[in-house]
Amino acid sequence: MGELETRLMLLEDRVAIEDALLAYYTAVDSLGDLDGLVDCFTLDAICDLRDLGLQKLEGHDAIRDFFRGVFEDMTHHAHHVTNFRIARIDGDEAEGRGYVIGRAIGRSGLKVFVHCHYDVRFARTKAGWKISFFDEGSLMPLGDEVSDLHAREGVG
Amino acid sequence: MGELETRLMLLEDRVAIEDALLAYYTAVDSLGDLDGLVDCFTLDAICDLRDLGLQKLEGHDAIRDFFRGVFEDMTHHAHHVTNFRIARIDGDEAEGRGYVIGRAIGRSGLKVFVHCHYDVRFARTKAGWKISFFDEGSLMPLGDEVSDLHAREGVG
Amino acid sequence: MGELETRLMLLEDRVAIEDALLAYYTAVDSLGDLDGLVDCFTLDAICDLRDLGLQKLEGHDAIRDFFRGVFEDMTHHAHHVTNFRIARIDGDEAEGRGYVIGRAIGRSGLKVFVHCHYDVRFARTKAGWKISFFDEGSLMPLGDEVSDLHAREGVG
Numbered sequence: 001m002g003e004l005e006t007r008l009m010l011l012e013d014r015v016a017i018e019d020a021l022l023a024y025y026t027a028v029d030s031l032g033d034l035d036g037l038v039d040c041f042t043l044d045a046i047c048d049l050r051d052l053g054l055q056k057l058e059g060h061d062a063i064r065d066f067f068r069g070v071f072e073d074m075t076h077h078a079h080h081v082t083n084f085r086i087a088r089i090d091g092d093e094a095e096g097r098g099y100v101i102g103r104a105i106g107r108s109g110l111k112v113f114v115h116c117h118y119d120v121r122f123a124r125t126k127a128g129w130k131i132s133f134f135d136e137g138s139l140m141p142l143g144d145e146v147s148d149l150h151a152r153e154g155v156g
Numbered sequence: 157m158g159e160l161e162t163r164l165m166l167l168e169d170r171v172a173i174e175d176a177l178l179a180y181y182t183a184v185d186s187l188g189d190l191d192g193l194v195d196c197f198t199l200d201a202i203c204d205l206r207d208l209g210l211q212k213l214e215g216h217d218a219i220r221d222f223f224r225g226v227f228e229d230m231t232h233h234a235h236h237v238t239n240f241r242i243a244r245i246d247g248d249e250a251e252g253r254g255y256v257i258g259r260a261i262g263r264s265g266l267k268v269f270v271h272c273h274y275d276v277r278f279a280r281t282k283a284g285w286k287i288s289f290f291d292e293g294s295l296m297p298l299g300d301e302v303s304d305l306h307a308r309e310g311v312g
Numbered sequence: 313m314g315e316l317e318t319r320l321m322l323l324e325d326r327v328a329i330e331d332a333l334l335a336y337y338t339a340v341d342s343l344g345d346l347d348g349l350v351d352c353f354t355l356d357a358i359c360d361l362r363d364l365g366l367q368k369l370e371g372h373d374a375i376r377d378f379f380r381g382v383f384e385d386m387t388h389h390a391h392h393v394t395n396f397r398i399a400r401i402d403g404d405e406a407e408g409r410g411y412v413i414g415r416a417i418g419r420s421g422l423k424v425f426v427h428c429h430y431d432v433r434f435a436r437t438k439a440g441w442k443i444s445f446f447d448e449g450s451l452m453p454l455g456d457e458v459s460d461l462h463a464r465e466g467v468g
Contacts, residue, residue: 008163012167014327029295082238115415140390141388178395234451261452
């Protein structure tokens, strides 16, 4: 592969990686597409939500179980992704970080409005780029919103 | 055109398509540039706002009339575009989707704060990519804000 | 440099320019990284915040002094960058514009929630693209939040 093609492929990878992140949030906001959601992650992916007062999820089953509960609890989701930067693409691995504004309404009437940051690692698989690691925290003080919301998930 | 150039042009198209979408929101937030606003659309474009309790606008004249009313009613607009993904580019047609956070203040004092999603189709014209179809809805429950706001437009 | 490489480099520049902008907001939200923050600007950069009721900052020292005060005053920052468009890349200069949603909490308890627009000019330096000019204003009416917040900076 010539030098120009290598550079071109890096740009194409950037697009695919950002699309992989947005696919995750599209699934989160679907409030139903569990298959599509876990498909955004590698089989052994880690999704670390402890900085939000939630759990560290390891692997598809844990991620699926967590979001099954979320989807049962919530009536509305809106996750606005901003500030996404790819810090590194190195062959079949990549790292990025960004922010998300999350709005949500729960069946209990609880309203969520959060401003989060995340670090993400991606892996190139035969089925495209997928999230292998996701670590999210809050930029602003969290109220009791998030932990109340997902109490059923056994928040630590 | 060689394979590399074809791939390069796809990336250039992505930039141009996202710019076409942002040009539309720049015009919306100008609260005055009706010519610039309709110029973001193809002549026979459809702008379907029925999921917001508003109208289905067909063609430049309908779009211009609607936004003339909006611009007369509003004193402030801020539309923050997020999560834009291009799902398909196929020759001179493209499809994308995304979100927008809309803040607005009306002359009546009404304050709007909405979280919307949209599906967009684009067409490549001699004057660049333009919106040929725009279908917007809300991710969160709408209050009476939007329909009150544009009551003069003959909301159905 | 062939035509394809010139076009490729323009796309690479777009990525680098957006990253330069996001690096600035990353530093702003760090609430501590003054060196990283001033490093986002050229030595003689102008950062014009007068439309926010604040100062026109000229050069690294003025920018550093201003943000030293901001970082002392604030406990939380979240700046969500949206709508960024590069309007022009011309050799070693570029221009862009975009929006930002700013949330902040001050030690005084003051809460900030603003929707801003900015025009930016960038210069290519030996250390990459840097901001040479930044002019920010508000899309929505400003309360007393911003000027109160930075009163110590000698708001005009």
